[in-house]
Amino acid sequence: MNITNKTVLVTGANRGIGQALVDEAIRRGAKRVYAGTRSGLQHTDQRVMPLTLDVTNSSQIERAVGAVETLDVLINNAGVATYDDLSDPAAIESHLAVNLFGTLNVTRAFLPLLTRSKGAIVNNMSVAAFAALPIVPAYSISKAALFSLTQSLRAQLAGRGVTVHGAFPGPVDTDMSRDFDTPKASPESVARAIFDGLGKGEEDIFPDSFSQTMAESWRASRAKTLEHQFAALVQGA
Numbered sequence: 001m002n003i004t005n006k007t008v009l010v011t012g013a014n015r016g017i018g019q020a021l022v023d024e025a026i027r028r029g030a031k032r033v034y035a036g037t038r039s040g041l042q043h044t045d046q047r048v049m050p051l052t053l054d055v056t057n058s059s060q061i062e063r064a065v066g067a068v069e070t071l072d073v074l075i076n077n078a079g080v081a082t083y084d085d086l087s088d089p090a091a092i093e094s095h096l097a098v099n100l101f102g103t104l105n106v107t108r109a110f111l112p113l114l115t116r117s118k119g120a121i122v123n124n125m126s127v128a129a130f131a132a133l134p135i136v137p138a139y140s141i142s143k144a145a146l147f148s149l150t151q152s153l154r155a156q157l158a159g160r161g162v163t164v165h166g167a168f169p170g171p172v173d174t175d176m177s178r179d180f181d182t183p184k185a186s187p188e189s190v191a192r193a194i195f196d197g198l199g200k201g202e203e204d205i206f207p208d209s210f211s212q213t214m215a216e217s218w219r220a221s222r223a224k225t226l227e228h229q230f231a232a233l234v235q236g237a
Contacts, residue, residue: 001120001163001198004029007070011036011055011106012078016174017124020191021075022048028195034068036078053078055102061109071113073198076103077124081139091138099142104149111162118161122198123150127170127211130218154203155231165203167194170210185209 008025012018013035025033026045035041036053043050053064055078080098084091103123114121129147132140147166154164173184185208197205204224206215218224 001073001201003073003195003198005031006072007032007034007068007117008073008075009034009036009051009068009071009110010075010077011053011102013037014039014041017169017172017187017190018077020187021077021194024188024191024195034064034071036064053106055106056097058105061105065109065113068110068113070117071110072117072119073122074107074110074114074119075122075124075194076106078102079124081136083136084138086137092141095138095142096145099139100145100149103146107153111157114162115160120163120165120198121153121157122165122167122194122205124167124169124194125150127168127214129166129168130214151227151231155234158231158234163201165198165205167197167205167207168211170208172208183210 003025008030010018010021010025010033013022014037022033022035022043026047030047032047032049034049034051035043036051036055038052038054040052041050051064051067052060054060078098080095082091086092107121113119123146125146126139126143128136128140129143132144134140150164150166157164169185169190171182171184172190173186190207193207194205197207204215204218206212
């Protein structure tokens with residue numbers, strides 16, 4: 001997927017990786033970039049079209065679909081991450097509402113447009129999808145669930161010509177990881193790597209030096225082979 005002259009929608013576009021994805025899409029020559037945020041957004045480039053889009057709000061999702069004429073790439077980037085200790089079930093529910101069900105509902109809503117364009121979906125996750133980060137267990141649970149959703153969508157949508165990609169950044173220098181004391185990649189470098197991976201057709205994108213240490217072992221793993229074997233059950237039905 002070369003995004004030159006393509007139409008892209010990024011959720012959670014007001015800061016961090018989302019904002020960097022919008023800017024990188026413009027730099028790569030996207031025809032139009034819809035920037036989904038819960039609040040207002042201003043951008044100097046006229047190709048950027050702000051969308052009021054809280055991914056947990058069904059009415060806003062419906063209105064956003066009505067405002068988008070065509071779509072080639074959907075990047076599900078909106079997410080939340082807060083510290084918890086699993087003592088409050090509401091913390092898990094709130095993470096799942098945004099990180100899992102928000103992604104699912106936005107994807108389902110825009111799927112007719114993506115099917116028409118034979119487009120692509122990118123779900124922005126985390127290395128915590130592979131191994132829980134115990135200081136943010138609810139976040140880790142939601143990203144692991146999103147990983148499973150991504151694999152399922154990939155298998156189910158292949159027959160419609162829609163590709164589904166997962167991005168697995170390590171620590172990134174954003175507000176979300178401000179208190180996490182470790183070397184971090186810049187949002188701009190992660191955005192570049194996500195679009196590079198999309199351009200190469202990578203199913204699983206490891207967009208920074210931290211995550212790249214596990215890239216080859218994952219791609220050659222029995223678990224990845226099993227994913228393809230399970231996907232064949234759907235694709236051959």
